Amino acid sequence: MADSWLPFDATEYERRQQALRARMDERSLDVVLLSGPENQYYLTGYETTGFHSFPQTLIFPRTAPPLLVTRRLEEGNAAAAYALACRSYRDDEDPADALAQALRDLGIADRTIGVEKAVPWLTVRLFEGLAHKLPSAKLVDVSGLVELMRAVKSPAEITYMREAAAAVAAGMRAGLAAVRDGVNEREIAAAVFPARILAGSHFVRNPTYITAGPRSALAHATWLGKTLERGDVVFFELGANVRHYDAALIRTAVVGPPTAELRRAADASIAGLAAAIETVRAGIPASEVYRATRDAIAKEGCAQFFLHRAGYGIGIEFLTWIERGGVSLDAGAMSILQPNMTLHLVPYLLLPGLGSVGFSETVCVTESGCEVLTTYPRLLTEG
């Protein structure tokens, strides 16, 4: 029964685990401890949002099956994952004790152990506790090891992202259609959520940024209940999520006709997006996409409003759709784009006093360019 709840078949999980073992071989790692829900889900299908208060660690030995150490409440979730053994601790026990004991019982407490120092869920407290309890272990940083594998998607993963892209477009359509003079931000948000869910989105936990007027200039903010007035910018950054795979989409609307300043900013963002899409292809450094975006925006006279990188890897979402440790499209980015990497291209402009203006797409890198997964008109909507 539980098997049918998994998002992928056994072949996919075996392939991912073999690929990680090959990388561990190359780096002479006996075991890696994976601390974040995204990497755990990628390798085993273990799925919970209960990672925030109780540490959970996937022990992944090079030559033995993986073992999850988690909170007792999550045992059922571990049982529903792919071929995953589990040791659990009670709510009043110390997770570092449980983890150290599991490593001792596996006979690998004195080996070279990879840990993820850049992953928030390995707290300094847990790390220091582990180092103290396992004085013979050699703890080395392997941040990014699994993230770089995850950056390149399989056909089955891209299928989920395509479904998510359709769901986020449905939410955007409902939200933009609700924009008009006198409507409250709340009513717009209330239209967006059911449209995404009925179009197939699971957990819509990722922030749904819907903000109107000057307050839309705050990055990463929620609606508060503003009633729309003529001239207000309405900024939408939405995601949808199928089996924890996200697609994201940004569009901008205005109540009534836009000012020349807003029109110019919208044109600049749309031009930046077009330039990014035209530039993306396998084999180029990520920084090239940044430069193409920036130059197109600068050509429209809006360079001073572009403070953000041009995009980032997108994929498995538990807390955020951004792939931490994956590809970042910034000025200094050295990563080389590869086929089947998925990116959120974000030529986002911040106009102090006026608000946020942006248009984005979620795309999949191909040998010769990219496929745009999200399909929605790139227009400044006038509501």
Added chain:
Amino acid sequence: MADSWLPFDATEYERRQQALRARMDERSLDVVLLSGPENQYYLTGYETTGFHSFPQTLIFPRTAPPLLVTRRLEEGNAAAAYALACRSYRDDEDPADALAQALRDLGIADRTIGVEKAVPWLTVRLFEGLAHKLPSAKLVDVSGLVELMRAVKSPAEITYMREAAAAVAAGMRAGLAAVRDGVNEREIAAAVFPARILAGSHFVRNPTYITAGPRSALAHATWLGKTLERGDVVFFELGANVRHYDAALIRTAVVGPPTAELRRAADASIAGLAAAIETVRAGIPASEVYRATRDAIAKEGCAQFFLHRAGYGIGIEFLTWIERGGVSLDAGAMSILQPNMTLHLVPYLLLPGLGSVGFSETVCVTESGCEVLTTYPRLLTEG
């Protein structure tokens, strides 16, 4: 303009900051570095969800005004906070450099610096980077320092939680009303979201757990699209959120008449909840609430299904409504309950093969007992 976006007035922020300074005095701390969005928001009103990929640190010196070190994109959010100076770094710069430089410029790089080792957003990488760049600093763990202040709510905070409690009840009503044979989980979720939002909830980022049938036995899971059948349990754990203050509520429904087993489990959870509410009052240890809950559940013959603590502190939510480092109602909990602590009481039962069964309330501790903030009938709903 930006001032009016703050959730509290200057008096409230000054009081909170003074209280922290008094605690720093007691512990001879020259400065504390606060890494999590909840503590930053509590002290300054600084509000963003952009904490997940780029570190942001609130430098809080004992004798000088606070300074935020964050990503350039978030500067506007810092400007909207209460009297908060800001230093920012670009997306391609090292946040540890920016943080170390800010401490040097403040002349406090060689002092006793409190850091939050239990807060995920202080990654091991950032901590080690800081320790390396500031060899003369004495870094001491101050995890829980602000969390224990936050656990006790002011009247203004309780007002927001009361509003959130009304919004979550509206969502629960809409969700339970949608339960019937042949309805899809998605339709239930699609009913819950707009009801909460139109009743006043902001960001509904906290997980909305709606699961039906045996899969509801997974802790912390999303709907997938099951069509309800007679006999299915439908489990709801919902939150609503006003100005980042959460109220949470759990209820359980069944399609058609319940089995004797389900009825007994529902009765046990409801009895556990009543016992917890009767027990909570200022001055008792948190573990007493756990014992009262467990005993009431055991009396109904369901002890083997109760694997979870009996509740936890609830309040400011960015990622989760659970107050990490606050009050935990578990068997070993030593904290003494205080007036105006807010708790989510969760006598949650996990029945393997059948699903999750639970009834919960968000309450506020008083001298003589508690006030139940969420008000919704405690009944096993038959849909």
